[in-house]
Amino acid sequence: MKVDVFTLKRQYEAIKGEIKGPIEKVMQSGGFILGEDVKLFEQEFAEYCGVKYGVGVNSGTDALFLACLACGIGKGDEVIVMPYTYIATTLAISMTGARPVFVDIDEKTYNIDISKIEKAITAKTKAILPVHLYGHPVDMDPLMEIAKKRGLKVIEDCAQAHGALYKNKKVGSFGDASCFSFYPTKNLGAFGDGGMVMTSSEKIKEKLVFLRDYGRKGRYEHIMKGYNSRLDTLQAAILRIKLRHLDEWDEKRRLNAALYTKLFKEKQLDIITPYEAEYARHVYHLYAVRVKNRGKVMEKLQDNGVRTLVHYPIPIHLQEAYKDLGHKKGDFPVSERCCGEILSLPMYPELSEEEIGYVVETLAGIL
Ligand SMILES: *Cc1c(COP(=O)(O)O)cnc(C)c1O
Numbered sequence: 001m002k003v004d005v006f007t008l009k010r011q012y013e014a015i016k017g018e019i020k021g022p023i024e025k026v027m028q029s030g031g032f033i034l035g036e037d038v039k040l041f042e043q044e045f046a047e048y049c050g051v052k053y054g055v056g057v058n059s060g061t062d063a064l065f066l067a068c069l070a071c072g073i074g075k076g077d078e079v080i081v082m083p084y085t086y087i088a089t090t091l092a093i094s095m096t097g098a099r100p101v102f103v104d105i106d107e108k109t110y111n112i113d114i115s116k117i118e119k120a121i122t123a124k125t126k127a128i129l130p131v132h133l134y135g136h137p138v139d140m141d142p143l144m145e146i147a148k149k150r151g152l153k154v155i156e157d158c159a160q161a162h163g164a165l166y167k168n169k170k171v172g173s174f175g176d177a178s179c180f181s182f183y184p185t186k187n188l189g190a191f192g193d194g195g196m197v198m199t200s201s202e203k204i205k206e207k208l209v210f211l212r213d214y215g216r217k218g219r220y221e222h223i224m225k226g227y228n229s230r231l232d233t234l235q236a237a238i239l240r241i242k243l244r245h246l247d248e249w250d251e252k253r254r255l256n257a258a259l260y261t262k263l264f265k266e267k268q269l270d271i272i273t274p275y276e277a278e279y280a281r282h283v284y285h286l287y288a289v290r291v292k293n294r295g296k297v298m299e300k301l302q303d304n305g306v307r308t309l310v311h312y313p314i315p316i317h318l319q320e321a322y323k324d325l326g327h328k329k330g331d332f333p334v335s336e337r338c339c340g341e342i343l344s345l346p347m348y349p350e351l352s353e354e355e356i357g358y359v360v361e362t363l364a365g366i367l
Helices: 009-029 036-049 059-070 087-093 112-121 140-150 202-210 232-243 244-267 294-303 322-326 331-340 353-366
Strands: 055-059 078-083 099-102 125-128 153-157 177-181 195-199 287-290 341-347
Touching: 009 036, 009 078, 009 232, 036 055, 036 153, 036 195, 055 059, 055 202, 059 087, 059 153, 059 177, 059 195, 059 202, 078 087, 087 331, 099 125, 099 322, 140 153, 153 341, 244 353, 287 294, 294 341, 322 353, 331 341
Parallel strands: 078 099, 078 125, 125 153, 153 177
Antiparallel strands: 055 195, 177 195, 287 341
């Protein structure tokens, strides 16, 4: 048997009948830039997340970058973030001229260790940027309390957590702004790049609307130096259809995760399975386990037709791109340890029980 770490083919087969009409409609209308479907998808996704506004942009990275700018972050500022995330999170901070300041992770949830945030705050700190990594929500109550007490902005990175709940509220509804990616493999993915910033602040929304569209007010009147970063109408039309399936897809991911975890428990394998806090509805963008001798395990899985990936092998403080920050090995030991052991098993809504069973059996034969 062959099991890929993810595939988009099955989802496309399931929905292709539904998306043909809307795609054709956009083609016929010619309104490819900031067309009707963008406005409608912004409204629908904002309602889904429980916020007032959504502003469609061209990627998750730009959503983070423009959200930081809209929150007034720039040169000389510091933003608190974990080094255990995809590098886009910190690149967006760096693009504003601000400096990412790292705080290590909690070993159970792989999210920022909230008990270590206060020590990292300085006079230059402007914001905290929590990442709901792998689809597990950050413990937002204590984080928001610190932000409120210290007068800091909060920008959520929800790129892996569409539909995840914290205490029965959607992620993306807690921060001053929150950022989603619609990269094709995300829980809600377009047929290309896309992103959105969510906010309930009218002021932040207004600023984002200028920032994503050349700072344009009239057709050729510009009130600030903006960017060209818009969600395509075609992508918005596709995403509107896919949004109707998101809860069902997330539920399937949860069932797949529960089956993996149950089978691993039964077999009593030497493997750390994902944790779900009691406040959380995890949406398993990834099903990430931890194993010893990861390199060998991956190789043997591959030999048996099971493709896996590592999210992520190098923590950001040890990436060459960030050597200017002057970090060294040992600075964030939990992140470093997890980067060395973490392994993403195949995970997508359409994964079958047989495939999950095969992955578990194969792993059992290796460990
Ligand atoms: C995917 C991702 C991003 C970036 O989104 P793009 O749409 O690829 O630019 C940012 N943060 C995290 C945690 C991600 O997983």
